Amino acid sequence: MKNVNFIYPNGTHALKNISLNVDKGEFLAIMGQNGAGKTTLIRTLNGLLRPSKGVIYIEGEDISLKTVATLSKRVGIIFQNPMHQLFSNTIEDELKFSLKNLGLNKEEITVNINTFLEKFNLSKYRDRSPLNLSGGESKKLAIASIICRDPRILVFDEPTLGQDAKEIKFFIDLINHELTKNKTIVVVTHNVEFTIEYVPRTVLMAQGKIIADGPTKDVLSNEILLKESSLIMPQVYQLKNELKNIGFDIPEEIYRESDMINFLSSYLKQIKLDEDNN
Amino acid sequence: MSLEFLNAFKFLKKQSFVHKLDPRTKLLLAIVYTINALLYTEIIPLFLVFLTLIPLILIGKLFKQWIKSIRGLSFLYLIIIILNTLFIEEKGFSFAISMVIRISIMISAFSIFFLTVDPNELALSFISMKIPYEFAFSFSLAFRFVPTIAMEAQNIIDAQQSRGFEMQKKGILSQIKNLFPLLVPLIISSIKRAFNVAEALESRAFGSKKKRSFYFTIKFSLKDWVVSIFLLFFLILLIYIRIQFNFMPEWFAWSFPI
Amino acid sequence: MCLIKFEDFYFRYKGNEEYALNNINLKIDQNKFILLAGETGSGKTTLIRCMNGLIPQFYAGYYKGFVEVAGKDTTKTPIADLSTEVGIVFQNPENQLIAMNVEHEIAFGMENLGLERDAIKKKLDYVIRLTEIETITEKAPFEISGGEQQRVAIASILVLDPKIIVLDEPTANLDPLFAQKIIMLLKKIQEEKELTVIISEHRMDLVLPLVDEIILMKEGKIIAHNKKEYIINGKDFEKLKINKPRIYSIFKSLKSESLIQNNIPVSITEAIEILKNLK
Numbered sequence: 001m002k003n004v005n006f007i008y009p010n011g012t013h014a015l016k017n018i019s020l021n022v023d024k025g026e027f028l029a030i031m032g033q034n035g036a037g038k039t040t041l042i043r044t045l046n047g048l049l050r051p052s053k054g055v056i057y058i059e060g061e062d063i064s065l066k067t068v069a070t071l072s073k074r075v076g077i078i079f080q081n082p083m084h085q086l087f088s089n090t091i092e093d094e095l096k097f098s099l100k101n102l103g104l105n106k107e108e109i110t111v112n113i114n115t116f117l118e119k120f121n122l123s124k125y126r127d128r129s130p131l132n133l134s135g136g137e138s139k140k141l142a143i144a145s146i147i148c149r150d151p152r153i154l155v156f157d158e159p160t161l162g163q164d165a166k167e168i169k170f171f172i173d174l175i176n177h178e179l180t181k182n183k184t185i186v187v188v189t190h191n192v193e194f195t196i197e198y199v200p201r202t203v204l205m206a207q208g209k210i211i212a213d214g215p216t217k218d219v220l221s222n223e224i225l226l227k228e229s230s231l232i233m234p235q236v237y238q239l240k241n242e243l244k245n246i247g248f249d250i251p252e253e254i255y256r257e258s259d260m261i262n263f264l265s266s267y268l269k270q271i272k273l274d275e276d277n278n
Numbered sequence: 279m280s281l282e283f284l285n286a287f288k289f290l291k292k293q294s295f296v297h298k299l300d301p302r303t304k305l306l307l308a309i310v311y312t313i314n315a316l317l318y319t320e321i322i323p324l325f326l327v328f329l330t331l332i333p334l335i336l337i338g339k340l341f342k343q344w345i346k347s348i349r350g351l352s353f354l355y356l357i358i359i360i361l362n363t364l365f366i367e368e369k370g371f372s373f374a375i376s377m378v379i380r381i382s383i384m385i386s387a388f389s390i391f392f393l394t395v396d397p398n399e400l401a402l403s404f405i406s407m408k409i410p411y412e413f414a415f416s417f418s419l420a421f422r423f424v425p426t427i428a429m430e431a432q433n434i435i436d437a438q439q440s441r442g443f444e445m446q447k448k449g450i451l452s453q454i455k456n457l458f459p460l461l462v463p464l465i466i467s468s469i470k471r472a473f474n475v476a477e478a479l480e481s482r483a484f485g486s487k488k489k490r491s492f493y494f495t496i497k498f499s500l501k502d503w504v505v506s507i508f509l510l511f512f513l514i515l516l517i518y519i520r521i522q523f524n525f526m527p528e529w530f531a532w533s534f535p536i
Numbered sequence: 537m538c539l540i541k542f543e544d545f546y547f548r549y550k551g552n553e554e555y556a557l558n559n560i561n562l563k564i565d566q567n568k569f570i571l572l573a574g575e576t577g578s579g580k581t582t583l584i585r586c587m588n589g590l591i592p593q594f595y596a597g598y599y600k601g602f603v604e605v606a607g608k609d610t611t612k613t614p615i616a617d618l619s620t621e622v623g624i625v626f627q628n629p630e631n632q633l634i635a636m637n638v639e640h641e642i643a644f645g646m647e648n649l650g651l652e653r654d655a656i657k658k659k660l661d662y663v664i665r666l667t668e669i670e671t672i673t674e675k676a677p678f679e680i681s682g683g684e685q686q687r688v689a690i691a692s693i694l695v696l697d698p699k700i701i702v703l704d705e706p707t708a709n710l711d712p713l714f715a716q717k718i719i720m721l722l723k724k725i726q727e728e729k730e731l732t733v734i735i736s737e738h739r740m741d742l743v744l745p746l747v748d749e750i751i752l753m754k755e756g757k758i759i760a761h762n763k764k765e766y767i768i769n770g771k772d773f774e775k776l777k778i779n780k781p782r783i784y785s786i787f788k789s790l791k792s793e794s795l796i797q798n799n800i801p802v803s804i805t806e807a808i809e810i811l812k813n814l815k
Contacts, residue, residue, distance in 0.1 A: 033711050034682060048436050068439045077440040083470070084430070085437040087462035097459065101442040131466065134577045145441055162708055162738060164575045166777040190712055193741070193782055230713035235741060235782035238804045246812055257782055261789050264811075268795040271814060291637075291676065398636045419634055425678050426630060474631035477585075480594055481624045482645040482692065486616035493643040493656045 014040040015051070016208040024059075024152075025182045027175065029195045029216065032205035033230045038188045041205070042155050045186075046075040058153070073102065076151035080158045082142035086130035091122055091141060094130055098145040116148045136167045143174070153184045160191045172198055196220050196234040197256055204229055217255040236260045290393060295501075296338030301395045301403040303502040303509075307334075310509045311387035315380045317520045320531050321372060324379040327516070331386050340393050347389050348382060355381075363536070372533035397421035402496045411490060419475070427468060434463045539700055539732055540564040540587060540622075545601035547582065547591055556582040558756040560601070564734070566699065569726050571743050571764075572736040573778055574753030580736045583753065584704050587734075588622040589615045606699055619645070623693030625703040629685035632692075633677035638669065641677070642692045649696070659695045666725060667691040683714030687721070694725070701725075702734045707742070716742050741781035744768075745803035752776060768800050783807050 014037045022028055030038050043049040044056055047068040056063050058074055079085070088094040095113045104112065117123040120140045125133065130141060139159075147154065160168050175185055175198075189195060195202055195216055202219040204212040206228050212219045219225065221237050233241075236255055243250050254263055291297075296304075314327045335344050355378050362374035397418040404414035438459045439445070445456070479485075519526065542562040548555045556579050564570065572580050585591040589610040592599045603610045606621040626632050635641040642663060646656045664670055667687045672680050677688070686706055693701060703722070707715035719735075723746045726733040734751075737743045750767040752760040760772045767773050773780075774788065787800045787807060796814070801807040 043436065046440055048439060069442055069444045072440050072442045077436075079433065079437045079440070081433070081437075081467075083467050084434045084463050085441065085459075087459050087466075097443075098441045101444065136576055149442065162576070162705070164738075164777050165779050166575065168779070192712065227713075230711035232712040232716060232742075235804065236786075239783065239786075239807060242804055242808045243811065246808065248811075257785055260786050264786065264790055265793055265795055268790065268814065272795070291674070396636050398640050418636070422634055422636060422677075471631055474626060474628065475634065477590055477594060478624075478626055478632040479634065480590060480615045481588055481619055483616040483619040483648040483696065484644075486619075486648050486650070487614070488648075488650040491647050491650045491652065491656070493647055493653060493660075494640060 014208050015044070018054070018208075018210060020203065020210065020213070022184060022186070024184055025179065026201060027179055027185045027199055028187070029199040029202045030186060030188045030205060031190065031192075031195065031202055031229060031231060032211075036205040036229065037208040038205055039157065040208075042077060042157060042186065042188060045153070045155060046071040046077055048077075069101065072151070073149065074151055075153045075155060076146040076149060077155040078143050078146045078157065078159070080161060082138040085142055085145065086138060089129060090127050091117070091130055091133075092126050094141060094145055095148055098149055102149055112148055116144045120144045136163060139163065139167070140170070143171075147174075147178070151183075153186070154178060155186045155188070157188045158190070159187060160189060160194050168194065190231065192220055192226075192231055192234045196236065221255070290343070291396070292339050292394075294338050294394075296334060296340075296390065297394045298501070299394075299505060300496055300498050300502040301399050302406070302498065303505050304391045304395055305403070306506055306509055308387045308391045310513045312384050313513060314516050315383040317516055319373070319376050320533065321376050321379065322530050322532055323516075323519070324376050324383065328379055328383050328386070330512075331383065331390070334390060335386065338390060338394055340390065343393055344386060344389055347385060351381070351385065369533055369536065371536040375534065398494065399496050402492070402494065405492075406496070423471075423475075426471075427464075430467060430471075431460070431464055434460055434467075437463075537566050538563050539566050539606055541602075541604045542586070543602040543604075545586070545599065545603055547586065547599045548597055549582075550596040550598075552597075554756075556597075556756055557586070560586075560758055562751070562758060562761060564700075564732060566732055567726075567730045568732045568748045569723060569746055570732065570734045570749045570751060571740075571747040572734055572751045572753065573740070573776070574736075575777055578753040579756040580753055581704055582756075584624060584702050584734075584736065586610065587700070587702055588618045588624055589613060590624075616648070619698070620649070620696050621698055622700045622702060623696055623698035625686070625689050625693055625701065625706050627705040627708050629682060629689045629706075629709070630677070632689045633685060636676050637673070638675055638677075638680070638688050639664075639673045641688055642695055645692055645696045659697075663691045663694045666694065666728070667721065681714070682710050683718060686710065686718055690718075690722070690725075698731070700732045700734065704736050705738060706735065707737065707739060712739070712742075715739055719743055719746065738779055740779055740802075741783070744781060744784075745806075764802075765799055768802060 018037075018041065030041065032038055040049060044051055045058070047063060047066060050064065058071070063071055086094055088097060092113055095116060096109060099109045099112055117126060120143070122137065122141060122144065125137070130138060133141060143159075159171055163171070178185060187195075187199060199216050201214065202212070202216040203210055204219055204225055211228060212222065212225050220231075220234055223233065226233055234255070236257060236259070239260065240250055240254055250263065254260055311327070311331065315324065318324050318327070335341055358377050359371070359374040362377065363370045366373055400421070401414040401418035404417065405411055435445075443459055523531075540562065542560040545557060545560040546555050547557040560583065572583070574580050582591065585595060586603050587605060587610070591597065592611055593615055599611065605618060608618060608621065610618060633641055635644055639660065642660055643656050646659065664673060667690055669684060669687050669691060672684055672688075677685060680688070690701075690706075701722075707718050710718065719737075719742050722733055722735065725731065735743060744764070747764055749762065750760070750764055750773075751758060752767065752772050754776065760767055760770060768784070781802055783804060784800055784802055787796065787810075790796050791800060796810060798810045801810055
């Protein structure tokens with residue numbers, strides 16, 4: 001993506017000179033305030049919106065002349081609200097709709113549907129209406145309806161919003177599995193705790209510009225940048241900073257939950273040992 | 279595909295003489311202009327009537343949105359012109375042009391109305407015309423949710439296109455079938471929204487048996503009287519000309535040779 | 537004084553076989569900040585709808601048992617009459633705002649109750665100040681940010697002077713910082729007006745430090761309701777698959793290794809306090 005600009009017909013300059021390089025197999029988070037341009041940005045990736053200026057390359061190819069239908073085979077965007085795409089009578093039909101325009105034959109489609117229903121624990125609901133699914137399940141179905149088309153780039157818009165620990169766990173397992181297949185994954189999210197724990201790279205946007213791009217552990221430790229994006233610092237960092245303030249000698253490398261547990265537990269064990277020795 | 283043309287009817291808060299007029303005055307304006315447009319089939323008088331709307335659009339700072347709504351209709355205009363020219367033997371093109379001007383007058387007059395009338399005030403003016411509050415309220419509610427639902431529709435289109443759904447397909451049947459992936463989610467989420475809205479209304483004492491009070495009021499002021507009387511004179515004048523049409527100068531009935 | 541009372545209450549939605557609420561017994565007092573927590577689909581929203589009579593008056597279904605709010609039976613008292621006792625703020629602010637400008641929005645509930653113009657004016661000014669929305673009173677709902685929309689929704693409920701405000705995931709669609717501001721605002725309002733606030737919320741890291749009590753729900757039942765300290769250190773909280781704050785998970789794990797004996801902290805300040813004392 002090079003020097004991409006996007007101006008809405010009403011004059012809003014939603015993207016200002018965005019340049020971004022994402023490698024194959026990368027896992028990336030895009031964060032920032034509502035209205036920072038995140039949703040506009042992801043909509044340019046499969047041609048739903050076309051940049052007013054600048055060029056977007058997907059796998060080295062300029063996409064400006066390709067249709068959304070063609071691009072959607074390569075770039076799968078999973079939008080926030082699953083209810084915006086589920087319409088079929090049964091869950092099976094829902095997946096069939098996604099697979100139909102991929103040019104597969106009947107058997108391939110059936111095999112594919114079975115695999116994905118299994119993978120997403122939805123087999124038992126096969127003949128049910130998508131409307132009768134719970135929030136978590138319909139989100140799963142929406143994800144399945146994109147992933148079954150096997151796009152090489154997956155884009156998720158707020159995947160953890162309103163989801164429980166259990167559902168988030170399922171989601172992260174799924175992403176890890178897709179990453180082993182060398183897929184590129186982009187997640188748009190507000191969830192700093194999720195990002196710091198799982199996503200290696202973070203792009204921070206504000207007012208249509210990229211204000212930071214780098215390893216998540218660096219981006220999310222910067223108080224000024226976070227404030228500009230209306231984000232709250234991950235709790236491990238908050239704790240780390242407070243501990244420093246009261247004189248703890250705490251290594252820079254701690255940023256995940258497990259790091260903090262290890263650090264504190266060895267620290268506390270040491271205290272215990274000292275006490276026992278006395 | 280975009281639903282941009284809806285902007286032509288979306289109320290925008292602005293400060294102008296037209297915005298400050300009472301909704302009833304602007305409703306009268308829309309009605310008077312509709313009648314004016316229907317009175318004539320000749321190009322010149324229709325065009326003159328159309329010209330009188332331009333200053334209003336400029337005073338109301340509505341030029342941009344108005345152009346958009348006219349542009350949104352350009353396809354329809356094209357069809358009217360082609361069909362009429364082809365199928366009406368005598369002066370088909372002239373007839374088509376006057377039809378186009380006629381539609382433009384009506385659309386412009388109503389878009390002035392919708393663009394400058396706050397739906398809340400609209401509800402109040404309905405009440406002042408003795409229409410029950412519930413009806414007036416649901417009318418203003420419908421307006422309030424136009425942008426919300428337009429945005430939702432756009433999101434649905436985006437979501438479906440992202441899974442390979444193609445908007446343009448050939449053949450009437452497949453076009454109708456093609457609407458399901460868009461309409462079903464839209465209808466379902468609109469029903470859900472309706473429940474949410476109703477729930478929120480109930481929770482705020484809507485429909486309480488007590489007599490409702492009104493914190494905001496509208497006033498028919500001097501400028502409304504002036505404008506309304508002017509509008510009525512204008513209407514009477516045009517009706518008079520219609521009746522006396524044969525006594526008007528010849529150029530008044532001018533038309534294209536085809 | 538007991539404000540809300542559920543006694544052996546059951547409810548199932550029309551067309552559903554399963555009970556969405558199963559044998560609910562609950563008592564809620566005045567002047568409390570309460571978190572309602574549970575996995576998605578555990579019945580939180582259904583429980584909330586029972587608190588102002590939306591269930592069973594607006595949502596059809598079968599119910600058994602008894603719910604009383606401020607001494608009024610919610611199955612019989614009209615919802616409009618209950619609205620001055622309990623105010624509900626819903627998840628999506630967009631769907632609660634029905635007027636074309638903020639001032640009108642806030643006046644709406646009072647107009648429904650038939651209040652005099654002067655009384656409306658007075659309350660309007662007070663609530664606009666309380667919810668800190670002075671700068672946007674002239675704007676339309678789609679011109680303001682999500683955080684501002686939710687403030688307006690809260691203001692439009694506050695003008696009805698309820699004794700209880702219930703919020704169903706009010707910050708789900710907001711940026712974290714704005715979400716935090718909304719929750720702090722609620723705490724301020726709760727303390728200033730001595731109300732009871734019940735909030736169902738996914739962002740537990742933001743609410744937990746502020747609440748007095750926690751209600752835990754699972755599969756349509758209330759599995760625990762107690763002071764925050766008891767719940768946090770209990771097994772039920774541990775077992776539920778809800779989004780617990782990172783700080784909780786860290787100290788929970790330290791505690792299970794018996795490295796600390798204290799209560800599990802839910803805020804950074806509490807955590808620092810514990811570690812300071814061990815030093």
